[in-house]
Amino acid sequence: MSDREQIKPTAHELMEMHVEALFTHDRNMRLRTINEPWPGEPPAPRFFLGRTIEGSALCRFRYDVPETLARLLEELCADEPNVKDFQTKPKHFEAYMNLLQSERFTMGPCYLIPDATVPTMEVVSVTRENMTELLRGSFEWLISEIDYAQPCIALVREGRAVSICRSVRITSRAHEAGLETLDEFRGRGYAAEVVAGWAMAVRQIEGIPLYSTLCDNFSSQSVARKSGLSYYGVNFTIT
The missing domain is CATH 3.40.630.30 (Gcn5-related N-acetyltransferase (GNAT))
Structure with missing residues (x-):
């Protein structure tokens, strides 16, 4: 049995894996591009927020977001509550949108596929x-x-x-x-x-x-x- 099977990741650890899979990062953990495995490097979004069922929140910013703005956003992220219903917008949704002067966002649920999940038909x-x-x-x-x-x-x-x-x-x-x-x-x-x-x-x-x-x-x-x-x-x- 591998170490990964013995120790189930926490929700926060899974969210870290999720954002690292979605986007490339620089040495300062700033977002660079969408992490597509095939050729091409479309830019990453300016802001990523991952809220977990455990109550922790993880945020990342694109490399061109000013440091002062990133710090303001980070303070708001730290105040996000745990999330149960994935249709619920972040607590500070309006502030995020206003600070980044944007009207475009995406949101959606994240899942781990359990070890016990196996196909019953031939694939x-x-x-x-x-x-x-x-x-x-x-x-x-x-x-x-x-x-x-x-x-x-x-x-x-x-x-x-x-x-x-x-x-x-x-x-x-x-x-x-x-x-x-x-x-x-x-x-x-x-x-x-x-x-x-x-x-x-x-x-x-x-x-x-x-x-x-x-x-x-x-x-x-x-x-x-x-x-x-x-x-x-x-x-x-x-x-």
Whole structure:
């Protein structure tokens, strides 16, 4: 049994893994870019706040946010209460938006995929060797990313992938899931199966499988609920 299996991370530790997977950081822990595994470096948001179910909050700022502004934001973050309902905006939402002079934000729940989560249907790994056959029809756009977004797990029907879960943010400690299911195959439980298969594959390479989504993505939240994922907090960003 590995150390990662013996010691379950706290909600705060999971939130740290989450933000480190989402964004690249400089030596001062300032945000630089979105941490996509494939080529390209879109800029990170100016502000990240992670509120946890334990009552702790974690905040990060992009490298170009002035130090005085960052300190003001940090003081407000320290006053954030624990979060239960992921639809609840931060306590200091208006202040964050005003200080950063922005009207654009994102927010959504964050989950850990438990060790006990395993697929009950057959799923397969999508690699360079089998991608042409499995991704034909609707997932051809994944071909250019296949070497980067690993593990990549699919549920196959009639010889082609109809639901896929792959690593879309990767660090040495954790992977974040990216989930896609063809419209005509939704509502059959396939998404939960590939999420479970992907989590197994991530654990096999000593990674921690994380899953996050947005507050208005009800289908993704449904997958998390049906899969029994472990909710640990809410992320909030301002661009």
